[in-house]
Amino acid sequence: MKLFPLLRQLLELGALLVGALLAVRFVTGLFSRRQPVYRVSGARQVQLLFWPLLTLAVGLPLLWSAGLAAPLSAYEWLLTGALTALILAFSGPALVLHVQYYLHNQATTLRFEPKKNLLEIYENDQLVPFSRQDIVRVEWVRCRSRRFFWSQYSFLRLHLRHGTTLTLTSLLTNLTPVAEFLRNTHLQEIRRWWCIL
Numbered sequence: 001m002k003l004f005p006l007l008r009q010l011l012e013l014g015a016l017l018v019g020a021l022l023a024v025r026f027v028t029g030l031f032s033r034r035q036p037v038y039r040v041s042g043a044r045q046v047q048l049l050f051w052p053l054l055t056l057a058v059g060l061p062l063l064w065s066a067g068l069a070a071p072l073s074a075y076e077w078l079l080t081g082a083l084t085a086l087i088l089a090f091s092g093p094a095l096v097l098h099v100q101y102y103l104h105n106q107a108t109t110l111r112f113e114p115k116k117n118l119l120e121i122y123e124n125d126q127l128v129p130f131s132r133q134d135i136v137r138v139e140w141v142r143c144r145s146r147r148f149f150w151s152q153y154s155f156l157r158l159h160l161r162h163g164t165t166l167t168l169t170s171l172l173t174n175l176t177p178v179a180e181f182l183r184n185t186h187l188q189e190i191r192r193w194w195c196i197l
Contacts, residue, residue, distance in 0.1 A: 017057035021050060036118075038110040038173040040102060048171065049098060051149045052091035059087035093194055094150040100197055101153065101169040110172050114181050121158075121166050134161045137186040140179045144191045153195050156182070167197065 024046050063084055072080065109122040121128045136159045143151040156175050158166040168175060179187060 011061060014058050014061040018054060021046075021054055021057060036111055036113040038112065039108070040106050040171050044171060044173065045098070045102075048152055049094070052094040052098075055087055055091045055149070059083065063087070090149055093148070094153065097150050097153040097194070097196065098171070101155070101171040104167060104197060105169045105171050108168070108172065110168060110178075112173070112178055112181070114177065119178070119181065121168070128164070128166060130158075130160050130164075130166075132185060135159070135182070135185040136161055137188060138179070138182045139188050139190055140175070141190045141192060141195050143195055144193050150194065155195060155197060158182075169197075 063080065107124045109125070111118065111120040111122070119132075121130075138159070139157040140154070141157070142154040145151055153170050154175055155167055155169045156178060158168070160166065168178065179189075
C-alpha cells in the first residue's frame with residue numbers, strides 16, 4: 001500500500017469535513033431568527049461545537065495517516081503524541097461540556113421575553129412555577145478566558161426559596177441577556193477555567 005495516495009485521500013476527507021462544517025454553520029446562521037422560546041437546537045449546537053469539530057476534522061486525518069505510515073522513529077512518535085495531545089486539549093473539554101450540558105438541558109425549555117417581564121422554565125413540557133420573589137440568589141458561572149474553545153459554555157443556576165435549583169446552560173441560548181434580566185435578584189458572577197456543572 002502506498003502512503004501518499006492514502007494521505008491525499010485523508011487530507012481530501014479533512015477538507016470535505018471542514019467545508020461541510022462551514023456550510024452547516026452558514027445555513028444555520030442564515031435561517032436562525034430571534035424567538036422568545038429556547039430549546040436545545042441544532043443551530044445552537046453547531047455554533048458552540050464549530051471550532052472543536054473543525055479541530056478534529058483537521059487533526060484526526062493527520063493522526064490516522066501517521067498511524068498507517070511505515071514504522072515510525074521515536075521522534076515521529078513524539079511528534080504524533082504531541083499533536084494528539086494538542087488536538088484533545090483544544091477540543092476535548094468543549095466536547096465534554098457539550099455532552100454534559102446536553103444531558104442536563106435536553107428536556108428544558110426557556111421562555112424569555114424581557115420586554116414583557118417574562119421568564120418561564122419548563123422541564124419535560126411542565127412549567128416550573130416560580131416568580132422573581134422566589135429567587136433567593138442566582139449564580140452565573142462563566143469562563144475566565146475568552147480564548148478557549150470551551151469559553152462560550154456557561155450556566156445560570158437559580159436557587160429558589162422552596163429549595164429547588166434550576167440550571168440553564170448556554171446550550172439553550174446566550175445567557176447574557178437572561179443574567180442582565182436577573183441582575184436585581186442577588187446575581188453572583190463566578191469565573192472558572194472550566195464551567196463544569
